[in-house]
Amino acid sequence: MNRISVIILGIFAVVIASLMGLVIVPNWQFEEMQPVEIISADGSKAVYPQKLDSWREAPGREVYRGLGCIYCHSQQVRPEGFGADIDRGWGSRRSVPRDYVFQSPPYLGTMRTGPDLANIGIRQPIEEWHLMHLFDPQITSPGSTMPSFKFLFETHEGSEPMTSIGIPAIQLPKAYTKKPTWIVPKKEAMDLVAYFLTLHQKFDLKDVK
């Protein structure tokens, strides 16, 4: 009996130790982290990072989660001298904990079947590009192995369809389809793109060494 209780004690001790070390203590370190006010060279002020709005951006993040984008795309820029992230133009600086203070949970990712998305909002700022890319990646990136997300769109052949305010109808390129075809994004697609456009780590932070 005695011996069993000693083993149980040891079993608990080791796992609680690692919980403290890897989770609780780092969490203390991040808890005080708040957004900072950034003054750019031209004198304009901005607070970074920003919370997502609840109209398009936050629901878009939920679409990102639900479709499992994380299984092919990371959202973290490796430091200079460690990989080629910055040289590839995936970011202008390494990612730091402060970039993620409002992200719950952060979608850091562990796989780059596709490129990193930490700065996709700057790298591809055009909404229409994203929508066509989601509809069929072969339109914008021939040879890509990203699946198409046609189920996020409705298609119309013929003349340009009427759409609700704020939702574009996009004509597909002639090289892609012979008949004139229009795609109308569903709400999920619009939300997702709105979320993409918020993804940037463009401000220099003092915590970057």
Add this chain to the structure above:
Amino acid sequence: MNSEDNVSVTHPRTTDAQRRFEIDRSCREVVVFWYVSAVCWLLFGSLLAMIASIKMHTPGFLADAAWLTFGRVRPAHLNAMIYGWASMSGVGTLLWLMARLSKIKLPWREMLLIAGIYWNVFVAIGIWQILAGNGTSIEWLEFPWWISIALGAVFAILIVLAVKMLTTRREKHLYVSQWYLLGATIWFPFLYITATVLIHSPAAIGVAKGTTNWWFAHNVLGLWLTPIGLASAYYMIPKVIGRPIYSYALSILGFWTLALFYNWAGTHHLIGGPLPAWVITVGTVGSLMMFVPVITVAVNHHMTMVSHFKKLKFSPTLRFTVFGAMAYTVVSVQGSLTALRTVNLTGHFTHYTIAHAHLGVYAFYSMVAYGAMYYIMPRLIEREWYSSNLIKVHFWCTAVGITMYWVGLTWAGWFQGMMMNNPDIPFLDIVRYTIPFLWSRSIAGILMTIGHLAFAILVFRMVRRDGAWLVEPTLLRSIKNQQMEPAPRLEGADL
């Protein structure tokens, strides 16, 4: 049942046999239920794996339905395999080993059956939730939080049961497998519930949720599947070859060093990530220290096997278990090296990691689990395996399959990483480079699935009692005209 006739002579050996028979009988319904469920999940998980694998090189495949998109099928595959196949086969083995090693009948059988049904239901709901788009996108914790809590709560029964069996045990000596099993039953629910609460509540913020994620995910293998796999290998190898484990002291050293160091290794998944340097360093140190338990276990298993390797030709249990035990050494050494910054620089973010994960969960854990099931099921059902040829199909398809899988993806991943670190190579060229290797993965997956089907047929016929009555075990080749004897079925090294 004829067994009663077998024990009419009161001989110490026959009373031992009688007791073992009674223990096996007490485990029958429960362990068979967990095992058969596990095999169903294995088949379902293989189907999801094939869909995900084909999608990676042929993205147009089944692309028109949201619920079959790659980002949902892949986590559905992982969860079906981890929580369905691996965990359920693990619990089955755990219960039987605990009963046999404590020399007591399995208590609470009705409750364990209900727990098995409950587990199946919640895993099924969880996978449906992932396919429906309600997955959490937190790797290894994709089930919605309420499912994780519901599954973790089942372990309240298992912990109390394990402690109860150990305290009421009839064999005074504690075998090393029991240490591992007790550790696994306590560690897993602790990790599962703590990680779920921290990630889904405001208790942890920002990247601390990332470290929580990898603390958990790495430990599912390290502190749940690994201890069960090692407990099984520590039991099966000596049992089949009929000689005790080489060193008890080494096994205890291996246990406590594993417990101490494996926990800390998880953050090596975040090397180069947005975290304080010390968190990463701790992960690297923990990973490197894993050399201690791994070498300890490897030496212990090897010294036990020495001069008995010939028996690999005959015993399915031994062959699967030894394959798994060897893969454990390989995967652990690879894991420790991968935690080095220089290796991580290339291997991280690539298929190299996927290959590594399968080497752990499949080549090590699943092969050991098959080995255990080949040993345990005939004892529960009192029939031998139906076909030695199907066992061979199972072994060779899975062994060749996982090897091909690992070699292809490790190669692809390594070059993918080197190309990614060279900014002059366009990204789409890297994608194109990996495609032939992704095909090789699909072909390996087909092979492994054929193996799984062979195994499922064997298990199905076993449950229908189509095999021969327990006379001599189903071996991979007959031992008639051979110089040596198999370990006696009803006597000898009794653990």
